[in-house]
Amino acid sequence: MHTSVTIAGVTFDNPVMTASGTFGSGKEYAEYMDLNGLGGIIVKGVASKEWLGNPAPRIAETYGGMLNAVGLQNPGVDVFMEEDIPFLRQYNTNIVVNIAGKTVEEYVDVTKRLQQADIDMIELNISCPNVKEGGVAFGTDAGMAEYITKEVKKHAKQPLIVKLSPNVTDITEIAKAVEAGGADAVSLINTLLGMKIDIYKRRPVLANRVGGFSGPAIKPVAVRMVHQVYKSIQLPIIGLGGICTGEDAVEFMLAGATGVAVGTANFMNPRATVDVIEGIERFMDETGVEDVRELIGALE
Numbered sequence: 001m002h003t004s005v006t007i008a009g010v011t012f013d014n015p016v017m018t019a020s021g022t023f024g025s026g027k028e029y030a031e032y033m034d035l036n037g038l039g040g041i042i043v044k045g046v047a048s049k050e051w052l053g054n055p056a057p058r059i060a061e062t063y064g065g066m067l068n069a070v071g072l073q074n075p076g077v078d079v080f081m082e083e084d085i086p087f088l089r090q091y092n093t094n095i096v097v098n099i100a101g102k103t104v105e106e107y108v109d110v111t112k113r114l115q116q117a118d119i120d121m122i123e124l125n126i127s128c129p130n131v132k133e134g135g136v137a138f139g140t141d142a143g144m145a146e147y148i149t150k151e152v153k154k155h156a157k158q159p160l161i162v163k164l165s166p167n168v169t170d171i172t173e174i175a176k177a178v179e180a181g182g183a184d185a186v187s188l189i190n191t192l193l194g195m196k197i198d199i200y201k202r203r204p205v206l207a208n209r210v211g212g213f214s215g216p217a218i219k220p221v222a223v224r225m226v227h228q229v230y231k232s233i234q235l236p237i238i239g240l241g242g243i244c245t246g247e248d249a250v251e252f253m254l255a256g257a258t259g260v261a262v263g264t265a266n267f268m269n270p271r272a273t274v275d276v277i278e279g280i281e282r283f284m285d286e287t288g289v290e291d292v293r294e295l296i297g298a299l300e
């Protein structure tokens with residue numbers, strides 16, 4: 001059975017990765033599973049300097065998912081390179097570093113500093129709904145999305161994945177813009193903007209008032225967007241949004257994804273990625289698929 005896929009020249013033993021922000025840098029998960037089994041680890045977003053994130057409460061449960069307004073809390077790229085890369089490099093898996101910034105200069109700065117790190121790919125997050133500046137502002141405007149992709153790409157020797165926001169009228173416009181800006185791949189979707197209200201206090205549950213909605217409930221939106229983008233651009237796609245099982249992952253691949261990432265499911269089940277990998281293999285076995293690449297975009 002052939003399970004490896006290649007995304008922008010990087011080979012993954014299997015299509016399954018961890019979604020940024022839901023797996024840290026893997027340390028907390030290493031006691032539950034063998035990190036060597038993952039196609040790749042997409043780490044929590046890092047910025048050029050430490051970010052404290054948003055005030056609490058910043059997490060709320062919803063039907064079929066959750067809302068978060070963590071606000072890209074991170075220790076900054078220097079601490080990340082010192083503490084996390086050596087840990088991750090012990091494992092035979094690809095390291096994808098998700099980057100964040102409040103200005104284009106900050107994104108460029110973190111990219112420049114990452115050039116000294118032994119990593120496989122960079123994922124540019126222009127889609128976080130929980131930071132005031134930067135973040136989603138870049139991901140919802142095609143001109144800005146193209147510009148920031150171009151600026152970051154100039155300084156990155158690693159292939160560049162751009163992570164798209166679903167909080168737009170037409171995601172294919174942004175996908176085309178980042179393709180024009182020189183992206184090597186796209187990942188989608190980031191969280192949908194959501195809100196939960198405590199009816200007794202008549203106040204929003206999250207201190208930030210609104211947050212990013214993720215988990216199984218968003219899967220149909222994500223599958224639809226992956227398929228739209230697959231038909232609009234030539235770049236490889238990493239699909240994510242609500243993936244919990246191998247069948248979910250196969251759905252994304254049929255829609256056009258070459259790789260998939262597991263996010264919120266990691267919080268419910270620390271071995272979710274293992275279940276997804278085994279589930280894809282079981283599906284292949286049962287349906288006579290010899291090579292996982294046969295599934296990519298194979299929707300009839």
Ligand SMILES: Cc1cc2nc3c(=O)[nH]c(=O)nc-3n(C[C@H](O)[C@H](O)[C@H](O)COP(=O)(O)O)c2cc1C
Pocket residue numbers: 019020021022044045068070072098125128163189190191212213214215216218240241242243261262263264265
């Ligand atoms: C608590 C939390 C933190 C997240 N942090 C990041 C982040 O730092 N960078 C990023 O690009 N996406 C971040 N995301 C978005 C996820 O990577 C993913 O795109 C989204 O949750 C949809 O996938 P899921 O439904 O499988 O969780 C975060 C999501 C959650 C729930």
